[in-house]
Amino acid sequence: MARLHFSKLNDQPLLTASGNEVGKIVDGVVKLVDGGLPTVTGVLVHRDGKDVFVSARDLSELSANGGRLRTESVDSRPFERRPGEVLLEGDVQGHSVIDVDAARLVRVRDLVLEGEQGSWRVVGIVPSPPSRLLAAFGLGRVQQSEIDWRRVEPLVSHVPSAQVGPSSRLAKLRPADIADIVEEASHDEGEEILDAVQHDHELEADVFEELDEEHQLEFIKGRSREEVATILANMDPDAATDMLMELDQEQRRPVLELLPPEQQAKVRKLLGYNPETAGGLMSNEFIALPSALTVEQTIRRLRGLEEVPATLTTLYTLVDGRLSGAIGLAELLCAEVSATLLDLSPSDPIAVYADADLPSVAVQMADYNLSSLPVVDERGGILGVVSYDDLLEAMLPEEWRWRGRPEQARRYQPPKPAESDVQA
Numbered sequence: 001m002a003r004l005h006f007s008k009l010n011d012q013p014l015l016t017a018s019g020n021e022v023g024k025i026v027d028g029v030v031k032l033v034d035g036g037l038p039t040v041t042g043v044l045v046h047r048d049g050k051d052v053f054v055s056a057r058d059l060s061e062l063s064a065n066g067g068r069l070r071t072e073s074v075d076s077r078p079f080e081r082r083p084g085e086v087l088l089e090g091d092v093q094g095h096s097v098i099d100v101d102a103a104r105l106v107r108v109r110d111l112v113l114e115g116e117q118g119s120w121r122v123v124g125i126v127p128s129p130p131s132r133l134l135a136a137f138g139l140g141r142v143q144q145s146e147i148d149w150r151r152v153e154p155l156v157s158h159v160p161s162a163q164v165g166p167s168s169r170l171a172k173l174r175p176a177d178i179a180d181i182v183e184e185a186s187h188d189e190g191e192e193i194l195d196a197v198q199h200d201h202e203l204e205a206d207v208f209e210e211l212d213e214e215h216q217l218e219f220i221k222g223r224s225r226e227e228v229a230t231i232l233a234n235m236d237p238d239a240a241t242d243m244l245m246e247l248d249q250e251q252r253r254p255v256l257e258l259l260p261p262e263q264q265a266k267v268r269k270l271l272g273y274n275p276e277t278a279g280g281l282m283s284n285e286f287i288a289l290p291s292a293l294t295v296e297q298t299i300r301r302l303r304g305l306e307e308v309p310a311t312l313t314t315l316y317t318l319v320d321g322r323l324s325g326a327i328g329l330a331e332l333l334c335a336e337v338s339a340t341l342l343d344l345s346p347s348d349p350i351a352v353y354a355d356a357d358l359p360s361v362a363v364q365m366a367d368y369n370l371s372s373l374p375v376v377d378e379r380g381g382i383l384g385v386v387s388y389d390d391l392l393e394a395m396l397p398e399e400w401r402w403r404g405r406p407e408q409a410r411r412y413q414p415p416k417p418a419e420s421d422v423q424a
Helices: 087-094 132-136 174-182 187-197 202-208 213-220 225-233 237-246 249-258 261-271 296-301 328-332 358-366 388-395 421-424
Strands: 002-005 013-015 019-029 037-048 050-055 057-062 066-068 085-087 096-101 102-116 119-127 152-154 288-292 316-321 320-327 372-376 384-386
Touching: 002 057, 002 119, 019 050, 019 066, 019 087, 085 087, 087 102, 102 174, 152 296, 174 187, 174 202, 174 213, 187 202, 187 372, 202 213, 202 225, 213 237, 225 237, 225 249, 225 261, 237 249, 237 261, 249 261, 296 328, 296 372, 316 328, 316 384, 320 328, 358 372, 358 388, 384 388
Parallel strands: 013 066, 288 316
Antiparallel strands: 002 102, 013 019, 019 037, 019 085, 037 050, 037 119, 057 066, 096 102, 096 152, 102 119, 316 320, 372 384
């Protein structure tokens, strides 16, 4: 089966079966297939001052020297796009695509075709190298080797005929990866990526949580109040509160009132805290249970949760509604089922008040090796929990963010298990 770089074919002559030149090949037409390889449906040939479509069925040959017809003539009607069709040069070459396996945005320098006797498919792309400036600062990987098309997500929403729908490839990426790509992309590319995940409200909210403030505002501006409320409704309450405060003042109350009652109540509680304090950083989604419960009873309750908070690495114990201890999830699972939470938890849990500043929170978490830190009121009731990832995000130096992902942190590809391992 022959392989051909599209750039070698473009601008080459199309000949009739007998060898007479019909015109110059100026583009290739392919039909996108979700999860599969795009099929070449034909080529565009410039002839008599206009571009005409030649079906792949009428081609006997494609090569670096051009193409050849099975017949002596071509249809002279101007080209009209059909649903699902895109142009290789006009819509893909020179544009960005997502390398899903590497979770990176790459620009297409060339496309690789494979086939024979009029049946061709796009099997890969050749990415453009990073700019010299980016390479000089180590911000781009010199990546010119071919990338299999099956690991590529094209960005073709600018093409009316592309009929872009929900992306199965993007769903493989972590929300943080998608957010990184959105921040790296142009505005239009970023909009397309966010549109592709919009059908999954939880994924869309997770991506917005991972965007920096500048890009959150950039991509929230064009959305209706109802759309913004849908995003905030699916965020963690602390993240929803932060993004709500980024909106214009006249937008905040209408959007807040569109939130579901439970989320609205959680957000309202967090709005009164200074964002530079423990209260402003905490999440009010956590697990706190009476210390008299046994391990068995506790595990039964945890299994019955409809939603598991991210802070469940630690659960907190209460006596008369006040914080009395903290137990790691691993410790709970290893304990005797008849033991009570009071037996397992220390009598002097570490906590801070809502007005504690972020350095104080960081020192407490570092000194006591905490993955989360409870925030309490004056009587000892738990107001919320500061998690280590939220603290790290808040204290990350701004100058570190522009550096991008270093080569040393490229996406790891775990080995696939052998068939015997799966059966075992």
